[in-house]
Amino acid sequence: MTYRDFNLKTVTQKFGLTISDRINMFSAVPELEPSSLLVEILKENVVIALGSNTDKSRSSMITAPILIELRKLLNHQIGLFYGIDFTVDAEKGLIGNCDFLISRSSSLLMLTEPVIAIVEAQNEDVNASLGPCVAEMLAVRIFNEGEGNPNATINYGAVTNGQTWRFLRLKEQVIEIDLTEYYLTDVNKILGILASAIQQAI
Template sequence: MSYKDFTLEKVRKQLGLAIESNQDLFTEVSQPLPLAQEFTNHLNYSVPLALSINTEKARSEMVIAPMLVQLKRLLNDQISLFSGVEFSVDPAQDLVGFCDFIISLSRQQLYISAPALIIFEAKNENIKGSLGQCLAAMVAARIFNEREGQPLPQIYGAVTTGNQWKFLRLSDQTA
């Protein structure tokens, strides 16, 4: 089994997570970061194109990856960004497999280093069906950070189609 085999029910039973929905994860955001006009122009062109192609690959390459690169730029390269990398953390708990995107609070870009902050999963049309996969990878990120001596109180994740986003937060045993 791997991350992609996890459902919400498997996450709840196998990993012991309590699942809460309809939480506002952005109450503390006071002001959005300004986007460069060049980037806004890119999205205005690329989003409709990716949605008309209607594949996970198109959405990932044309919308999600550019957004995450822009985030890295806005944060002055204080984070590292990984795409399509293996993140096998705990085979005994089936926390193995590949993640579409991982953000780490590290400047180095050679390998994933702790602390891993955010897991992104790019999905074609099934956000709800992919939440378990993302949550399992978030549990793996928490274990990874703890093993590396850099635990975090919260891990974040997102499942996205490129135009719809579902953001997740893992705190203790509650998602």
């Protein structure tokens, strides 16, 4: 079993989680203004990515530039990891590659202090990718505890197909899922939520 094999039902049952559906969970989070460079990159890239219409094209041409912009806006004080193996607990099925992991450490050579797991929705199905995202968020918690940070009880996740974003928050045994969907036209809000998640994770 790997992260991709989980759905919301199996991951909540296996790990004893409770789901809390919420609307506008991040409504109070301020927006973050993107650079003119990101605006121009997305203007060019989105057309190509949607024309190709593959998970790979959306991931590399839409999601990655947004996350690189986030790192720049935060003065390069975070780490960004793309497609790395994140095997944490094989017996529990917490194995496999993560699409994106964001860490509070600026190190790019070694993953430390991951706080956000971002899952690329397969076949553009955002809801079907919520389960794998929760599994990766649990793995982030276990990883941090193993690294001597037992107080890291809150972490965040996002599922995106490039165009649409959904955000999650794990607090102890409750997984909060924001039912609000954010679109590329809301890129300021997407950047703001990601930045806030990094600051709020403990």
